[in-house]
Amino acid sequence: MEKTLTIRDLRISFQASGGTVRAVRGVDLDLYQGETLAIVGESGSGKSVTVKAIMGIVSSNQIVEGGTILYRCREKDEWTERDLLRLSRREMRRHINGTHIAMVFQDPMTSLDPTMTIGMQLMEGMIQHLHLSRALARRRAIELLELVGIPEAEKRMRNYPHQLSGGMRQRVVIAIALSCSPDILICDEPTTALDVTIQAKILELIQEIQRKTGISVIYITHDLGVVAKVADYVAVMYAGRIAEKGTVEDIFYDPRHPYTWGLLSSMPDISDESSERLYTIPGSPPSMVDLPAGDPFAPRNAYALEADYKAEPPMFQISQTHYAASWLLDERAPKLAMPDSLRRRIESMREGGRTDG
Amino acid sequence: MAEHLLEVEDLKQYFRVSKKFTVKAVDGVSFYIDEGETYGLVGESGSGKSTIGRSIIRLYTPTAGRVLFEGVEISGHLGAAETRHLRTRMQMIFQDPMACLNPRKKVGDIIAQGLDVHHLYVNADERQEKVYRIMERIGLDREHANRYPHQFSGGQRQRIGIARALIMEPKLVIADEPISALDVSIQAQVVNLMKDLQKELGAAYLFIAHDLSMVKYISDRIGVLHLGHLVETGTTKDIFDRPLHPYTKSLLSAVPHPDPRVEKQRTAIAYDYKSSGIDYTKGSYHAVSETHSVLATDEEFARWSAR
Structure with missing residues (x-):
């Protein structure tokens, strides 16, 4: 192409x-x-x-x-x-x-x-x-x-x-x-x-x-x-940078950046029967005038590592098409998984067990 | 009949544009809201x-029909007692959080304005205390009371709008698209806040929106409006699991799913009033179940429920 x-x-x-x-x-x-x-x-x-x-x-x-x-x-x-x-x-x-x-x-x-x-x-x-x-x-x-x-x-x-x-x-x-x-x-x-x-x-x-x-x-x-x-292809932007980019399948079925997790979880799912609280990303977007050192998403990020407050993460390549800028993808980072509710939702989407569409 | 918090009977709201032309914005709508529940429109x-929200809270004078709020009729002439009852017990949250806050007033004064107007405090200390308490509840600091609306973000401004309504401890809050002007990540915050406050204060909400996924999340019961007619009403489960009216079906089919594989194959069901052959004025309400009813003629109702 x-x-x-x-x-x-x-x-x-x-x-x-x-x-x-x-x-x-x-x-x-x-x-x-x-x-x-x-x-x-x-x-x-x-x-x-x-x-x-x-x-x-x-x-x-x-x-x-x-x-x-x-x-x-x-x-x-x-x-x-x-x-x-x-x-x-x-x-x-x-x-x-x-x-x-x-x-x-x-x-x-x-x-x-x-x-x-x-x-x-x-x-x-x-x-x-x-x-x-x-x-x-x-x-x-x-x-x-x-x-x-x-x-x-x-x-x-x-x-x-x-x-x-x-x-x-x-x-x-x-x-x-x-x-x-x-x-x-x-x-x-x-x-x-x-x-x-x-x-x-x-x-x-x-x-x-x-x-x-x-x-x-x-x-x-x-x-x-x-x-x-x-x-076909999605780029998620936060505070002037790309947080994660990949094909639409990468982003929806295999999200890696905590901000993408937050965005996906905070969407109410119409086929979801449970009425548990909506997941929210705490806080609001930063002022772009004086950005703090490190990752601008860190203050809102429940998964923030120490490294996030020191330096902005580079783009890590996950696959041929999929990239994300998060220290979680560094080999030194602890293995943190996405929120449970989101994981369940993605699993049910992958199984394609829905017929309501 | 059981006593409802709000009862709307055959509400009509017409706007005369010229001698020959009248807009029938609301044409015979009836529904009720019980205490502490959320009704999504x-x-x-x-x-x-x-328009329905605005007619109920009397920003417009209804053309015809009856609105009963806590057993008091508020659709006709309002005397001093009714006005006070309406203005203290019912509040409204508007769509655009920038346009609805006075830019020249401090946030603390904006929130306290309802108290000021109705003299709902004994002294300045009590007023201050009430303002601080509600600000804490909505997640703002005390110092914010001395700032002006432009110093806040969109989400915070909407919180101020909510605080201003809830400081009056109303029984009913009319929320007119309170989240459609906000960012996605902030929308969820505001909706959660509204739900929490409802639990604490026991207020009922009339939640007006066009985003069905949010409405499903917050509402106990839902009314579907089209061209001034309430075409279908029922509990959230009734509407989502067993929609009968073709307009409701088309509306539900248009809601996007956050799932690309489902979404890529889906096409919305088209609905065109003119070519559908349905005449809303001829229909009457048919009960599907105790909680669920749909506007249809006898023949239409038989056809829709057969499928």
Whole structure:
């Protein structure tokens, strides 16, 4: 499989009133063509900042301290590779945004222009980037609306965003993102603002489009149910670093990092009959202004070792695809197992003894 | 009929948008809540679940129907006595913890505001004592009383919202999506806290949410709302083990499982009101069991329960 995106040692900080916020502190990620990558983390974990860097969306107080984002794509039958961090804003807008990498934002109401018809908003990108004629752009726009499952597409072209429901608006946003046939679609919490029933429909829609067009998708989410449904590969982020990454099976059936254990355990299981207390990760995410020495997760970690307070753990490789940054994986560490309730849950999932799905 | 803590009978809440158009946000909903229990209201946005909460606590004046709270009617005209009864015995927790706290007041004063309004203390020491006690219960330090809301994280702010409601020692708390604005790891903390406080104080909760897995976890009984109608109600077990209404089934099928192998194969059951041929206004409540009832016509009920 072709690798389309290679992020190495990405480091980004912000100049804020309280000091320097080190939002992303050395992130390595790979994205393969046609694959779905999910980045999971709490607010402030740096997941949004990472993907916004891919899109070239930078705020004025943001400093890219280092790293590379290599993007490989076919252009006129030739493979070209570019470092997106070295491109100017103008070059990003002209060559990358929309045509190669497109993004769907969380809130469909704020990402659509309330004063423009949705037809015009759909056609705008195609006329600008692909230099299509208005008539051709219009035809493609109607096709796109049909692709994302909007009934009476031709009539809807004349509608304004406020005339559509939340789910329909998010479909329009996805259609706009797809309008210039990108290779990578980034979805920043695409369903958080939507209801469960509509959420499932939107996720299934994106999966279907992926099957049809073979694009790669990056999801940002804090909902592990969404991750289980869509992802091939998962990266769990905490305090600007990747805590654990691996295939979706690695993460859900063989989690190694205590933070991943916490996230998985704190999700209520709908098929679980017992009503014991929900497991919680104590405390709240650290302030990114002055991080303590050692592992930033240590104060919230019931499994913290002495080493966690002294130095930040490196990435340990567990298998070909599975990595985790926890001192528990060091050979000198005591053998600590995951919480019992989680182990039981994973065992029952592995047996596949559930038929309720 | 046994005395319930809260009884809602045929509640209707209409909003007149223009001369020709009226939104029927809630259209004839009846349910009850017993003392100390948690009733979960679920449904998609626009189903009227928040409106019901707001009509009960009288942020809106109900168009029709009766609401009885501890045997006192609180849906019609409110006299001074009823108002005081309602405002002290029933409290609300809001969705957005930033928007519902006054940014210019200290947290201690925000928490004590209900006490101040209703003069529920003899002197300043007693007020202070009550505030400190509730802050300790929700896991905040005493020093935090002199800080402002913006100095707290989202989870802590929601705790302040909970403290403000529970300091009044209410019999019923209406929690309108109290966790949907919070991070996953914090959601579990807040839900556990709400459960613990319920055990200690014996308050009943009306828990409004769209996240079914959380609702299942916290609720004793559940009501499923769609388009202003309560389509199915029953104990948590009734709803999850034996859902009858097609909307409930579709809602349950849409809940994501944290299990990739199950999740990858699953597709949600689609439900479209317009094409389903179901008319909510024609249905009446059919009892499935003592605790479980569903809104349907006779013919629909026969068909659904046959399967």
